[in-house]
Amino acid sequence: MICRLPARVESAALACACLLLAQPAHAYIDPGTGSALLYVVSGIVLSLYFSVRGLYYRAVDLFFRARFRDQNCEIAIHCEDPRYEITFLPVIDALQERGLDVTLFTMYERDETFPSLPGRVAHRAIPPGMVGYAYLNNLEAVLLVTTTPQLDVMTFRRSRRVRHYTIVSHALGESRYVRPFAYDYFDSVLCCGPILKANIRRMEGIRKLPAKQLLETGIPHWEDLMRRAQVSAPLGPQPVVLVAPSWGPLSMFEAFGTGFVAQIAKRYPVIVRPHPQMKVSQPDLYRQILALDGVTVDTARTPSAAMSRAHILLSDISGITHEFAFIYGRPVVIIDRKQAAGGLEGEVLGGDSDLKEQCKDFIVPTAPGEIDRITDHLSRVLEQHSVERVREARDRLIYNFGRGSQVAAQQIEDLYRTELARVAAEESAGGHGRGLLRRFLKAGRRLPSAS
Amino acid sequence: MLEVLDSIFLQPLMHLYSLVFAALPGGLGVGWRLVLFSVLINLVLMPVYHQMELHSRKTNAAKAAVAREVARLKQHFRGRERYFYIRTVYRQHGYRPLAAVLGSADLFVQILVFATVFRFLSELGALQGVPFGPIPDLSQPDRLLWGANLLPLLMTGINALSVLTYVENRAKRVQGWALAVLFLVLLYASPSGLVLYWTTNNLFSLIRNLLYRVSGQGVDARFVRSFERIASQH
Numbered sequence A: 001m002i003c004r005l006p007a008r009v010e011s012a013a014l015a016c017a018c019l020l021l022a023q024p025a026h027a028y029i030d031p032g033t034g035s036a037l038l039y040v041v042s043g044i045v046l047s048l049y050f051s052v053r054g055l056y057y058r059a060v061d062l063f064f065r066a067r068f069r070d071q072n073c074e075i076a077i078h079c080e081d082p083r084y085e086i087t088f089l090p091v092i093d094a095l096q097e098r099g100l101d102v103t104l105f106t107m108y109e110r111d112e113t114f115p116s117l118p119g120r121v122a123h124r125a126i127p128p129g130m131v132g133y134a135y136l137n138n139l140e141a142v143l144l145v146t147t148t149p150q151l152d153v154m155t156f157r158r159s160r161r162v163r164h165y166t167i168v169s170h171a172l173g174e175s176r177y178v179r180p181f182a183y184d185y186f187d188s189v190l191c192c193g194p195i196l197k198a199n200i201r202r203m204e205g206i207r208k209l210p211a212k213q214l215l216e217t218g219i220p221h222w223e224d225l226m227r228r229a230q231v232s233a234p235l236g237p238q239p240v241v242l243v244a245p246s247w248g249p250l251s252m253f254e255a256f257g258t259g260f261v262a263q264i265a266k267r268y269p270v271i272v273r274p275h276p277q278m279k280v281s282q283p284d285l286y287r288q289i290l291a292l293d294g295v296t297v298d299t300a301r302t303p304s305a306a307m308s309r310a311h312i313l314l315s316d317i318s319g320i321t322h323e324f325a326f327i328y329g330r331p332v333v334i335i336d337r338k339q340a341a342g343g344l345e346g347e348v349l350g351g352d353s354d355l356k357e358q359c360k361d362f363i364v365p366t367a368p369g370e371i372d373r374i375t376d377h378l379s380r381v382l383e384q385h386s387v388e389r390v391r392e393a394r395d396r397l398i399y400n401f402g403r404g405s406q407v408a409a410q411q412i413e414d415l416y417r418t419e420l421a422r423v424a425a426e427e428s429a430g431g432h433g434r435g436l437l438r439r440f441l442k443a444g445r446r447l448p449s450a451s
Numbered sequence B: 001m002l003e004v005l006d007s008i009f010l011q012p013l014m015h016l017y018s019l020v021f022a023a024l025p026g027g028l029g030v031g032w033r034l035v036l037f038s039v040l041i042n043l044v045l046m047p048v049y050h051q052m053e054l055h056s057r058k059t060n061a062a063k064a065a066v067a068r069e070v071a072r073l074k075q076h077f078r079g080r081e082r083y084f085y086i087r088t089v090y091r092q093h094g095y096r097p098l099a100a101v102l103g104s105a106d107l108f109v110q111i112l113v114f115a116t117v118f119r120f121l122s123e124l125g126a127l128q129g130v131p132f133g134p135i136p137d138l139s140q141p142d143r144l145l146w147g148a149n150l151l152p153l154l155m156t157g158i159n160a161l162s163v164l165t166y167v168e169n170r171a172k173r174v175q176g177w178a179l180a181v182l183f184l185v186l187l188y189a190s191p192s193g194l195v196l197y198w199t200t201n202n203l204f205s206l207i208r209n210l211l212y213r214v215s216g217q218g219v220d221a222r223f224v225r226s227f228e229r230i231a232s233q234h
Helices: A007-021 A031-064 A082-097 A129-136 A194-207 A222-231 A252-256 A259-265 A276-281 A283-290 A304-309 A320-328 A345-349 A354-358 A368-384 A387-397 A404-428 A433-442 B002-023 B026-076 B079-093 B097-102 B105-122 B150-166 B170-187 B192-215 B219-233
Strands: A075-079 A103-106 A122-125 A141-146 A162-168 A188-191 A213-216 A241-243 A270-272 A312-315 A332-335 A363-366
Touching: A031 A129, A031 B079, A031 B097, A075 A082, A082 A103, A082 A162, A082 A222, A082 A404, A141 A404, A162 A404, A188 A194, A188 A404, A194 A213, A194 A345, A194 A354, A194 A387, A213 A404, A222 A304, A222 A320, A222 A404, A241 A259, A241 A304, A252 A283, A252 A332, A252 A368, A259 A270, A259 A368, A276 A283, A304 A320, A312 A320, A312 A368, A320 A332, A320 A363, A320 A387, A332 A368, A354 A387, A363 A368, B002 B026, B002 B105, B026 B079, B026 B105, B026 B192, B105 B192, B150 B170, B150 B192, B170 B192
Parallel strands: A075 A103, A075 A141, A103 A122, A141 A162, A162 A188, A188 A213, A241 A270, A241 A312, A312 A332, A332 A363
Antiparallel strands: none
């Protein structure tokens, strides 16, 4: 049987053994310089680690780098996922009306189930993920428009041959529930509303970044949703509840399970719309929702049909709450979980959501502890709802409500012309202008006059 | 190649130390000359310490901001995502770990001087069979504490106290103490003459740090200013 000494005694014995066995040191450093040396060594190790890891990502980028002719375009639109097409399509239409051609890069194939694109729009399907970004990172264009944040942060890097990057809002956001550095490296942002604009400026101040162009745009696809809302069938007499939470750890399905849906269904007809991302990220929960009894489960590509039939929406932080309230003018109940910003930009901004505060009359926060009485809350909110309050908030919080796509197209054209004028100035000053103007003129097109 | 570097950078310094050591009054005995030699080297290095202090103060705020932001992101993100975020933090603060290290030339000067002093003392034949106070032979470990070596323990105690007075960050203090213990192990069986030098050196650092703390401004800065004043008068 082996008898073990207490850990403290063992450690002391080990230290004594070290002292007894110690040999004269031939290291050319003394104890006082030790910490300095440690600093040097740790700095070198850290740098080596970063360099090696950076080399790996650079190698991947180089490996997939391919220069095709179709990488050259003037206005490039990058659509990462089908759910963002709804944002771009009205803008593309408006750009076509203005005589501007665009190239749409989608990170998915567009089959016949997708709406057809205007005739002069060039479409290129590129692979999703790193390969697709390796392609985009070598694009040649005057302007690139996207809804994907974190330019030059993760694998979506700036191409040296793209003059200007702009990001357009696909929902009413405030740069709070987005991942780190979401807007930091764009040249301009087509802002949905004043809160987003103010928060981006605040982040620029906190991070001492140069001021980017913040344009008052709005949300381009909302007029399309409005048109659909206007032509939809009138609401039935019996109130219908739409349950449409977000996905991931912040989702109310993740926090409370699906039991509360059955409770609501005892009093009201219920439509459940699981977030599309749940199918990918939470497949078990998604299957559980599809199997719910006594409710309608909606998995259509867009939520328009479900929203048009519902009198009230129950959700959490999902962007659908704003669409439902502002486009349909109907009330929303959100389960207000006091969630930590978890490394998101809101953590840097501090405080709580400004949008939540300013919309609380019609997007009514309810404590998570009230989930067992959620049906009573839904009834109360339905009774007290005022459409006027929604309209007043809408005019205050959203730029150019109902004409966002036209404004976006105008602003994109302005950005494009400004960049072209700069290219022309660089060319005439003997600069290279990255050869854009030469190719542009070679293509036999007239240089647009700078506005 | 190493020999060339040795001839260019190390040998002149070794020669300089020989001259300084030989110039110290022989009547003092080798032990006191070692103590005096250590004090002289530290006095000469004071302007370098001052530069280091200035440089460190200038970069500490930036480093602290980077460390805060990196720690925040590390709490929430892992792997590839964390790597890219940390890279962005470095970019936003204009921080390059390697440049931060290599940029502090004074640090390398300090390391170079101490390394060469160590080498000089290791090769110093004058220590052979020379006693100093209760130490019978400076070229051997002292064996003053019932057969155990007293000077390395004294050196470590002073070093630990120096860390306590100089380093405020708790984690860095623990790191400093761990290093002190590591050097105790490494130097425990060294010739007592060498350990005497390092003990004096550490005592000098401790006094310097204490004075720095009490005065609220750099002792080195005052020394440098006095030095400049004397230089301008001549």
